[in-house]
Amino acid sequence: xxxxxxxxxxxxxxxxxxxxxxxxxxxxxSRIDISDVxxxxxxxxxxxxxxKRRLRRQDEIPVExxxxxxxxxxxxxxxxxxxxxxxxxxxxxxxxxIERFGRATVxxxxxxxxxxxxxxxxxxxxxxxxxxxRRLRITSLVHHMQDTGLNAxxxxxxxxxxxxxxxxxxxxxxxxxxxxxVFVVDLIAIAVLRELGILLTAIIVAGRxxxxxxxxIGSMKMREEVDAMRTLGLDPIAILVVPRVLALMLxxxxxxxxxxxxxxxxxxxxxxxxxxxxxxxxxxxxxxxTDVWHFLVGIIKAPFxxxxxxxxxxxxxxxxxxxxxxxxxLTSTSVVVAIFMVIVVDAIFSIFFAIVGV
Amino acid sequence: MARDDDSIIKVxxxxxxxxxxxxxxxLDLDVRRGEIIGIVGGSGTGxxxxxxxxxxxxxxxxxxxxxxxxxxxxxxxxxxxxxRRRWGxxxxxxxxxxxxxxxxxxxxxxxxQLHLPDDLRETLAGIKVRMVGLPENAQDKYPSELSGxxxxxxxxxxxIALDPEIVFLDEPTAGLDPIGAAAFDxxxxxxxxxxxxxxxxxxxxxxxxxxxxxRVAVLAEKRVxxxxxxxxxxxxxxxxxxxxxxxxxxxxxxxxxxxxxVG
Numbered sequence: 176x177x178x179x180x181x182x183x184x185x186x187x188x189x190x191x192x193x194x195x196x197x198x199x200x201x202x203x204x205s206r207i208d209i210s211d212v213x214x215x216x217x218x219x220x221x222x223x224x225x226x227k228r229r230l231r232r233q234d235e236i237p238v239e240x241x242x243x244x245x246x247x248x249x250x251x252x253x254x255x256x257x258x259x260x261x262x263x264x265x266x267x268x269x270x271x272x273i274e275r276f277g278r279a280t281v282x283x284x285x286x287x288x289x290x291x292x293x294x295x296x297x298x299x300x301x302x303x304x305x306x307x308x309r310r311l312r313i314t315s316l317v318h319h320m321q322d323t324g325l326n327a328x329x330x331x332x333x334x335x336x337x338x339x340x341x342x343x344x345x346x347x348x349x350x351x352x353x354x355x356x357v358f359v360v361d362l363i364a365i366a367v368l369r370e371l372g373i374l375l376t377a378i379i380v381a382g383r384x385x386x387x388x389x390x391x392i393g394s395m396k397m398r399e400e401v402d403a404m405r406t407l408g409l410d411p412i413a414i415l416v417v418p419r420v421l422a423l424m425l426x427x428x429x430x431x432x433x434x435x436x437x438x439x440x441x442x443x444x445x446x447x448x449x450x451x452x453x454x455x456x457x458x459x460x461x462x463x464x465t466d467v468w469h470f471l472v473g474i475i476k477a478p479f480x481x482x483x484x485x486x487x488x489x490x491x492x493x494x495x496x497x498x499x500x501x502x503x504x505l506t507s508t509s510v511v512v513a514i515f516m517v518i519v520v521d522a523i524f525s526i527f528f529a530i531v532g533v
Numbered sequence: 534m535a536r537d538d539d540s541i542i543k544v545x546x547x548x549x550x551x552x553x554x555x556x557x558x559x560l561d562l563d564v565r566r567g568e569i570i571g572i573v574g575g576s577g578t579g580x581x582x583x584x585x586x587x588x589x590x591x592x593x594x595x596x597x598x599x600x601x602x603x604x605x606x607x608x609x610x611x612x613x614x615x616x617r618r619r620w621g622x623x624x625x626x627x628x629x630x631x632x633x634x635x636x637x638x639x640x641x642x643x644x645x646q647l648h649l650p651d652d653l654r655e656t657l658a659g660i661k662v663r664m665v666g667l668p669e670n671a672q673d674k675y676p677s678e679l680s681g682x683x684x685x686x687x688x689x690x691x692x693i694a695l696d697p698e699i700v701f702l703d704e705p706t707a708g709l710d711p712i713g714a715a716a717f718d719x720x721x722x723x724x725x726x727x728x729x730x731x732x733x734x735x736x737x738x739x740x741x742x743x744x745x746x747x748r749v750a751v752l753a754e755k756r757v758x759x760x761x762x763x764x765x766x767x768x769x770x771x772x773x774x775x776x777x778x779x780x781x782x783x784x785x786x787x788x789x790x791x792x793x794x795v796g
Contacts, residue, residue, distance in 0.1 A: 190696070191643070191647060191649075191657070191695065191696060192647065194653070195648075195649050195650055195653055216696035216728075217657070217660060217661070217664075217696050217728065218657050218696070221656065221657060221660055244729055247726060247727045247728075247729075248727055248728060248729075250727070251664065251723070251724070251727035251728070252660060252664075254663075255660050255663035255664045256660065257656055257659050257660065257663075258669075496677060497631070497676075497677030498631030498632065498675065498676065498677045499631050499632065500631055500632035
């Protein structure tokens, strides 16, 4: 690229590989000559036309020496040049940030309203099924019970057993200072039965099944299967959502119970090894000192947690749009929101039971 | 048949089977530089499979495929990379990356293959998006927000992002309304002459075959049964070819005169 006698002359190949390296300084030219250019592609044509635009004077600057093929490319590109004074992208100022924050808040409130509406729809559909039990999809229900319940047993039991072990171990270290080792039984029993067993089970199920619900329903939504159901007069809530939510509500108490048993076993084992509390002592102290209400408080919460995890998982699945990105995003949202809501509701239950006095 | 030296794609003795199902056997095909060739054939005759083998997505069982005089099969990864830059592929329904905007989709091949400053890349991608006739406000939209026709245009823009010498189009007009399909045909024709492209097009659209294809290749009986202009196709006496080019749809597309004079 050279400028001499008012002529901007290019030579060699002018293509997408070379335009980035060309100088920006054009000097002062009144005509452009490309007769020495070998291969010219759209990027090269853009560069020539951009030079022409930047050199603009009173009269049009001619581009000379183009072959027929080069003329074709120049014409095609010149009709599609970017608009000349495109405004630079604006940096987000304080006002925009506040606006974004406001929109996010309103969006959050709207989601809460929608989610409540969806919960109502699911409960109403369930009510309809109670009135007409034949509408219940038994096969689907059993399938989901196996998937969310039976298949989750090993991980739930293992996790809970380990939690029992950890509690006994940590509790023993503290209680030994007061010579109150035997209270480790009460510690384990109350912590596992009342809170940890069911809470951690619900969190595992949210990660395991809630995300699976979102992904399964979301990919059906993406392939328009859900729309197809609606046109066939099938209710996606009755077919897709209710069996999943119901299966979870039936299985989570069972999983919670297994988690309780495993947690107590783990605790008892550690108490025996670490503190010498024999299984017989552990058992008699457990029966004598632990009110059955501790167990009931835990198990009562299970169906509510199941409802939260199931409804949020299905709701996020039905919100999936046309692209793969939204499926991934909503799956992770579903898990995060479900776990968060489970903990919030657990806190509310704690307050409730404290007031009631059990 | 084309002389060997002006063939940009040369396929010789291609064989491909999936399990016991033989798709191609002894398939020969030449594509000349600068032409638009239409590949037709019944469902399951392996039109898309042929396309995928030429661009190296599928490996043929036997035979030779040369593009730009180099064998696609026996290239090193580096050579394949270099070769791949010289062609662009548009898949059915665009196959756009759903998490990127239209312009980012067009920028994607530039980003991978070249080291360009961001603003230059954006400008060049913008030119390509405008070239395929998408409105200015479509540049920052996501594929899911576009209609089927616009997605195809965006896919075409991505295929020509690096100014390839060959573009492979898989059913470019399928699923478009007649007006949209005709507009897409015109677009292919315009860009082909403006950019000097060679176009390899798998299609079922008799209107596009008639309107823009220089030659047509018919795939049947596991090979290329016939290659030639539309006028030559009409004279071929083979049951499937006759059925295809003389059927009621063909008559509508080509006009009654074209089919009657030989029929």
